[in-house]
Amino acid sequence: MRKRHIAIALLAAGSMALTACSAGSLGSSDDSGGDGKVSLSFLVDNAAETVKIGNQLAKDFTAKNPNITIKVETRPAGTDGDNLVKTRLSTGDMSDVFMYNSGSLFQAIAPEKNLVPLDEGQNIGSLDKNFTTTVTANSKVYGVPWGGFMAGAILYNKDVYSKLGLSVPKTWDEFMANNAKIKASGVDPVIQSYGETWTSQLFVLGDFANVLSADPQFADKYTANQAKYATTPAALAGFQHLQQVHDLKYENKDFASAKLPDALRYLAQGKGANYPILSATLSELISENPGSENKIGLFAIPGSDGSKNNLTVWAPAGVYIPTTTTGAKLDAAKKFLAYIASPDGCTSQTTASQPTGPYAVKGCSVGDSVPQAVKDMQTYIDNGASSLALEFLSPVKGPALEQICVEVGSGISKADAGAKHYDEDVKKQAQQLGLSGW
Known part of the structure; x- marks a missing residue:
């Protein structure tokens, strides 16, 4: 899924100039004095929840380490923020510690050149692989992880599931059997919201854990142009699922125009039973539909093998130390990262903001007050039953996937044609990246 669509859907992307949330100058100037006290600047994006978490971490860490003060600073989110991070790294003016994306955008900031590698002192052995x-x-x-x-x-x-005596499905056949019973009861089995096209992609992108279960080397072969969606049965299945749901008229009647808030409302009210979507939408679901936090559960998109039905996950952002942080500041920064990873x-x-997904640190709990769907996610993480989304394992992504999924899910094109179309779409992007084999 393209990063800008996740940002549009889930974040209040900022465009303001860099500002400080607390006193202190920008950059990594030496604020350590002869008294042994150290002041660190900590750069985060300016989304409201992000700032709350940054300030809480700074407060709680300093309470345990009174000789280290954390000054939280903010930057824009989205492309403006990406450019600012790259510029400050290249000019040697980065804050002492900063929060930024993981995955492909992390690779784009030249980590071996610009960042300090971590070790067991920062609890990396406790982090989810x-x-x-x-x-x-x-x-x-x-x-x-952040x-x-x-x-x-x-x-x-x-x-809806309880009323109809349904169990959480682990295979696609079980899921479709549930949907037949749901439709017979007068409830829409599958909610779709193609009025916001990015939401159309989850039957494909969220199915990737099943693809990896069938072919653990798919991401590498896909990157090298040795595997394609149209000719790999497990990968083609996502497009077939879109077509099948439409052909059986299992979606809501207004699937073509409904938007995310509509879909979440239908789900909360029981007008629809299942909604393939990103779990981060839970915060909007609950805020706009009070009382729904324990009425909505979550399960991995079912595949062909119930014994290998893993959850597809998007990794958290990361917190990093730039190479310009040295001396006493570096020691303090490493302590701060060790604290975050504990x-x-x-x-x-959790004190600052209710979690919408399990932490990537072993021994961490989301607590009992989180929505049921988050508890369901935690079970997959605890059982080691999760796999990364393809975008974290391959740089090959095509820009037209959401439109292709809408076409297949609307009956405009068939699954095999949609998969072939996407294979052509990613070819252009892979060639632009100069990847070998394309």
Whole structure:
């Protein structure tokens, strides 16, 4: 899924100039004095929840380490923020510690040149491998997780399932059998919201854990142009699922025009039973539909093998130390990252903002007060039953996937044609990146 669509859907992308949330100058100037006290600047994006978490981490860390003060600074989100981070790294003017994306955008900031590698002193052995994969370059880990995982999954109305005596499906056949019973009861089995085209992609992107279960080398082969969606049965299945749901008229009648708020309302009210979507939409679902937090559950998109039905996850952002942070500041920064990557750090983040996904730190709990869907996600993480989304394992992504999914899910084109179309779409992008084999 393209990063800008996730940002549009889930974040209040900012465009303001860099500002400081607390006193202190920008950059990594030496604020350590002869009294042993150190002041660190900590750069985060300016989304409201992000700032709340940053301030809480700074407060709680300083309470345990009174000789270290954290000054939280903010930057714009989105493209403006990306450009600012790259500029400040290249000019040697980066804050002492900063929060930024993991995955492909992390690789784009030249971590081996610009970042300090971490070790066991920063608790990297306690981090979920699905996260460390996204902040590793040349076998070295450079970041600790900010926040929790996000899943591409199916949110479902537990009351509808309970009333009809349905169980959570682990295979696609079981899912479709559920849908037949749901439709017979007068409820829309599958909610779609193509009025916001980015939401159309989850039956494909959220199905990637099933693709990896069938072919663990798919991402590498896909990157090398040795595997394609149209000719790999497990990958083609996502497009087939879109077509099948439409052909059986299992979606809501206004699927073509409905938008995310509509879909979440239908789900909360029980007008629809299942919604393939990103778990990060839970915060909007609950805020706009009070009382729904324990009525909505979550399960991984079912595949062909129920014994390998893993959850597809998007990794959290990371917190990094630039190479311009040295001396006493570097020691303090490493302590700060170790704190973030600990149960105490998770508790601090939970204090600031209710988690919408499991933490990537072993021993961390989201607590009992989180929505049921987050607890469901935690079970997959605890059981080691999750896999990264393809965008974290391959740089090959095509810009037209959402439009292609809308076409297949609307009956305009068939699954095989949609998969072939997407294979052509990614070819152009792979060639622009200069990838070998394309």
